[in-house]
Amino acid sequence: MIPLALIALTAAPLLSAVAPQSLPGAALLGGTALAAPGQAWRLAQADDQGADAERPAHRPGTAEAPTDDAAAKAKDAPATPAADALPMRGLAGPYLASRMAAIQNDFPNASDYALRALAQDDTDPFLQDSALVALIAAGEMERATALAGTMADQGRATELARLVRRTELARTARWDALIADLDTAPKQSDASEAPGAELVDGLIRAWALLGAGRAGESLSEFKRLAKTRGAATMVNYHRALAQAKVGDFEGAEQLLSDPTVGAHILGVIARAQVLSQLERNKDAIAMLEASPGLEEEPQLGALLERLKKGETLPFDAVQTPADGIAQVFLTFGSVLVSNDEPDPLALIHARLAEYLSPRLGEARLLAAQLLQGFGQFDLAEQEFDALRELGDMRPVAELARIDVLARAERLDDAEKAALALTAAHPELAQGWIALGDLLRQQDKFTQAVPAYDKAISLIGKDSPEALWFPLYARGIALERAGQFPKAEADFRAALKIRPDSAQVLNYLGYSMVDRNENLDEALNLIKRAVELRPDDGYILDSLAWAYYRLGRYDEAVAPMERAVAAMAGDALVNDHMGDIYWMAGRQREAEIQWHRALSLKPATEAEAHRIRAKLDRGLDAVLAEEEANGGKLPPPPPQPAPADSGSEGD
Template sequence: MRKAPGPLIGKRSLLYRKVAAFSAASWRIRQMCRSFLLVLLGLMVAACASVPPQPEVSEDREVFEGRYELLAQELEIVELEDDDNPLSELYYHLLVAELSVQLDDAGQALDSYLAAMRMADDVRVAERAARLALYERRNNDGLEAAQRWLALAPASPEAHQAVGLFELRHGNRDAALEHFQVLLDDPLIGPEEALARLGVALSQEPDREAGLAVLETIVAERPAEAHAQYVLAQVAAQVGRTDVALLAAQRASLLEPEWRAPYLLNIRIQLQEGETKAALDLLEKVLANRPEDYELRLYYARTLLNMERTASALGQFELLLQERPRDPQILYGAALLAVELERVEQARRYLLRLINVGERLDDAYFYLGRLAEGEGDYNGAIRWYGEAGGDRLVEAQFRIALLLVERGEVRAARQRLARFRREHPEEALRAYVMEAELVRQVGQPDQALVLLSRALGEWPDAVELLYSRALVNVELDRLLAAERDLRAIIRQRPDHAHALNALGYTLVDRTERYQEGYELIRRAHALKPTNPAIMDSLGWAYYRLGDAAKALEYIEQAYQRHPDPEIAAHLAKILWALGEYEEALQVFSEAWEADPEHPALLRAQQFLSE
């Protein structure tokens, strides 16, 4: 006869909630459950040594199938058969703990592991509780768990480290140092690895200054150990104590002049602090003493590249290729640098060598296409683009379509994109957007509108299609239709800066709803404060609201970032309105020379001539 529900029954709802949360992910549960139950069986065997004999549990449980619904039922049977069974209580706490970990509920997991730890003398449970307490920063519980872990495994260097960290959190610096010393003296780990572990742990402590102070004390006792100085430099850099970090890195270099790592750390810190010249001087000095150090030269090349010293970086890549002429990453990097420097023949040589090596073929084909396109060799460009696949496939096919349009073969371009949509349905939406843009560029916005509306029949909520159609509608002066599409995007994605900007600019530029447009542009600017188009829109909104001085502030910044013809037209108009006639004409003239057919400049010309 079954007994009445005992004290565990009140806890069951928590477990059931966690079980239910896992029912939709049974494949993951099966893997976790099998591994967990093996551990659990070990714990139960260990616990049996300290509890009275209990009634046997049926061996035909379906727990071992990993089905958590059945597991919950089984727990109920165990509890109802004998609510005074300590194994049932232990079983409950461990299962809730493990489920809580899987559900990222670290607080509940820690509570359950602590409860289990107090019932069973098992080092694994104590260790798990201590590690969770470190993560949760529950220092009183953590110290209890770590001390239990150490009591069960007194030779464990990891347990000593855990106790030391909790002692440090409690302000017991001397006690912490005693436990850390056990870790550092462990012969199986070795002093260098032990110090590295300790450095990582201390750098992650809530009070990182206290951690650094302890590490300084430890390292002070090892003045002749370069590795100790290096670990101190790393931790000090992470804590933000660059003064300590630089001195420690310098000491490490003096102790072991052939060790590269301290030099690189010193250089990185100086670069972060803005000491560019000092960092480069040191790097060049070290490299001069180690001219054959490939990794160091590669680091130097990348440093130059990050500093936008492109020509110098390419020179270093050329030296690297002398040592490893078939290294695909260096070949590719050198090719991109040569492209950026407009050294066409040099870039072409590197790309052809990359093809010969048989690496990064799609990238090589694509950039060879770009080089040919830049030279006006459209046939050659189309041929190279046609070879590109993989991640370059979509962009290469779109470039081919653009080149066909440039040659006046609009129909062929559209046919190619239509075929691409059929062969690659996963890219059909992007192909529709591309085709619509091509059609619009050749002066057929009505056809672009038809195409985008057809695509929206398949993807009615596609943001890319709605945005493209809105721009076409603005061009066709269908402002209400454009506003509908842009507001549909904003309803879906209130943080879509480009939709906010497009709608705001349309209202400011094409209607008298200036204030409403200004508010939309302000929202866009808050999301992307350095975007030149949005800065230009905001400046134009201020101009339309009558604040030309404020308008000039934003549009000048936009023009500096991106000297676009439309931004130039706005800037010229505002300068003219402020009486800066010569400067206005200069801005307009420079933009006109670059693109005399741009519609915005044609409109500005009329304004300036009035």
């Protein structure tokens, strides 16, 4: 079960009918500097493709899940000053500040600056559009509604402004006014060019008709919309909800029993309630027990327990037509997320959905994960907090929340959240993996091992594919905790499951190189990793270092130079390049690399001290000193305290 993919279907037909650019507000987003979110909305899963290849001892124990470009950019980008921190006069200042904040996906400041600009000129449609998008993205729905009303009063309402206006009419149950607004709206000259907008409007109208007490017309409208190319699955889900709402549970069950219509979390909940209303609790129980991922969705588990007690479930999957419209927005937002590159418009739809139906947890979860993708971790945390306040502590939401906190470098809060999740759901292996990753990220390697132990015991030997990552991660923790024999066993076990895992091949190979053990096997392991990921700087560094350990200095130069080209800003890689140049007889170039490594701030003072010693006395002398001192370079002599230039009585 995929909680975020609200409509579990083959997306191609629907997306061909509902292209993102055809949905309301798409044109506005094109004119507003919102960067497309990266992949952070996905839960961090161990994926061998694109993950950083971590190296033992020299690299912090961070998670090996795919890196998040949006998070990295958000971390590195300069913060936008708060709107009240910059005294500005005139239009240009707040306008430019708003644009810069929008480029950085800083929605609160983008909206504040845009409103400041509008205070100077409240008739500029571009400024109004920019402010409206930023206000919705920031969750400032009351201000967005007021602005949309102003745009309508001025006769300059855009598609998005009209959508916000309709959302407010639905929220306040003004159904006749909503129907009139839809019926009198400007029509597309060619409806075939904007099927998405027509479908959204049609679904809203069908729900509004139900709200106005015109149930027959409402159901007829749903049936008409189901004929839209590629949209039958989506529309039939909403039609089923509407039929159940008016008491036609037989008709609703007929629609929801189609796997393409109801095979998602909201559909499963609705169908369980419909079956219970039909006095078919046994069928509802069987359906729930057959649902994949049941143990990860407490909502479904709670329904199952009530059904087993003989309780008749009320139908409250939608309590009002406004809830139905909220699910329309959620449906389209989820479809947009299913694209390879999630559209910023998905966030707009998620925000509209949660505004209409504040208790719709899926809308808040979708918004949270999209905000995470935009690098807006504080806004995402607000959504996760709202989920918890609803009593909706679903593991999928908590795992995403933990990831958000970790990426925002709020590691203490992330660790507390992981501990709370493992306490609430001790049966969930992913919770223990998340806890282990967090502990490892904080260099708490010994503490991380029991967390991975628990996860591995829960997964069991019957699910080997699910075992490889916790085995690999536990191996890292064990190696960093000084227990290499146990770590090696985990790495080899992980390789039996995924023999072509470049991460594991590299880590095991580099571990042996670093320990000066089994160098021939280590070299072969790393060569295989390079074949799999030929442009990975970390793995190229490992290959060069293996050649260095084997005394094959000339062969080490080429891969090390490729590693430096790929990771020019890495202190350790530049340090290694210097060592290899030195041993290859290129002392002047070695010194240049060591100077560069020092300028890049090595991870520890011990590393910096060793580089300074090499610059002072040469690598040969440093190696001799280390050999004479049990493999460690003697620490630098204590520096004399600076002389006190003053004297008593001065």
